[in-house]
Amino acid sequence: MYKNLFFDLDDTLWAFTDNARDTFQALYDKYGYARYFNSFDQYYTLYQQRNLALWEEYAKGIIDKVELNRQRFNYPFLQVGVTDAAPLAQQFATEFFQRIPTCTRVMPHAHEVLQSLVGKYRLFILSNGFEELQCHKMRSAGLDKYFSKVVLSDDIGVLKPHPEIFHFALSATQSQLNESLMIGDSWENDITGAHGVGMHQVFYNVTGKQDFPFKPTYQITDLRELLQIL
DSSP: OOOEEEEOOBTTTBOHHHHHHHHHHHHHHHTTGGGTSSOHHHHHHHHHHHHHHHHHHHHTTSSOHHHHHHHHHHHHHHHTTOOSOHHHHHHHHHHHHHHGGGOOOBOTTHHHHHHHHBTTBEEEEEEOSOHHHHHHHHHHHTOGGGOSEEEEHHHHTOOTTSHHHHHHHHHHTTOOGGGEEEEESOIIIIIIHHHHTTOEEEEEOSSOOOOOSSOOSEEESSTTHHHHHO
16 A cells, blocks of 8 residues: 655654763763753753754744754753853754764664565655754664655755645655655654645654544554554
């Protein structure tokens, strides 16, 4: 039934949550952030709280990439009353973006499943990530060899779940909608987005989400379950 498989990258194949936390922890220690925060967990919680909202503003076009990165790395300092740490935050951010794409942790069974699918299906990446990071991540983790094309929000300046990026991905890969399947861990970006254009979806439910506004075409909690679907 399916010929074209569109995979999200972060936390679907490449273990973004684990890789990011490891990188933040290492740089927190390197730059002596303990003199400003009670603990790494306090710092990282503050960062994550604002980061999510900033990505929503970025998706809506309210802020650009530069402002997104400036605010999210400086925000934790402002919350603990430190107003002169912008240069330090910028230095931290620069090294973060150098380190993060070199991380190699992938989601459980990612290589095993992709190895089983490659050659049988046309495999593509459809990601909201930045071009300068996503392709580097894939090479570092050995994921690039499975995919014939990487489609990114940076390509057209539109993020999932907007319909435009799904239509663009279909066109760029010469894929038919009724022969295509979106696989991702983000309910809003991957599943709602694909559903909105009539594309079948596989919800990789890694967080145990239980309340669904609609039923996804498929739901899995282990990537190996894809092989049973396909």
